Amino acid sequence: MNPIRLNIIALFVLVAVLFSCNSSTDPNFVDLDFPEEGEVSYFKNVEPFLRVRCAYAGCHSTAHKAGGMDLTNWFSLISIGGFVNTANVESSLFLQVVNGQNPHLSNLQLIKVRTNQVEGIKRWIEQGALNN
Numbered sequence: 333m334n335p336i337r338l339n340i341i342a343l344f345v346l347v348a349v350l351f352s353c354n355s356s357t358d359p360n361f362v363d364l365d366f367p368e369e370g371e372v373s374y375f376k377n378v379e380p381f382l383r384v385r386c387a388y389a390g391c392h393s394t395a396h397k398a399g400g401m402d403l404t405n406w407f408s409l410i411s412i413g414g415f416v417n418t419a420n421v422e423s424s425l426f427l428q429v430v431n432g433q434n435p436h437l438s439n440l441q442l443i444k445v446r447t448n449q450v451e452g453i454k455r456w457i458e459q460g461a462l463n464n
């Protein structure tokens with residue numbers, strides 16, 4: 333096969349992989365705001381954030397499990413070693429990815445996670461990462 337054609341195919345595949353985890357849902361949607369104080373709820377706050385930003389087809393859904401991670405429900409989330417660490421919140425991979433400390437190839441880099449969301453996730457982990 334022609335080397336130029338191979339390069340074009342390789343470039344196409346690379347672009348497809350890099351952008352395969354791009355959600356068409358607006359991550360700035362108001363319902364993704366976490367409460368400024370008090371209890372953070374998995375069902376009201378964390379799960380909707382994950383559903384829009386992480387746990388959809390092509391990324392961390394039950395069917396695709398990018399990087400071996402299913403982020404569609406609390407049980408799967410908690411079972412991933414080091415993803416949520418209530419004993420050492422700052423070491424939680426979840427927090428490190430959303431606050432930008434741990435690079436991630438997805439729409440998390442294309443569309444910045446808001447401070448309110450990062451702080452909300454941090455507080456949820458500090459509060460024990462409850463299935464509430």
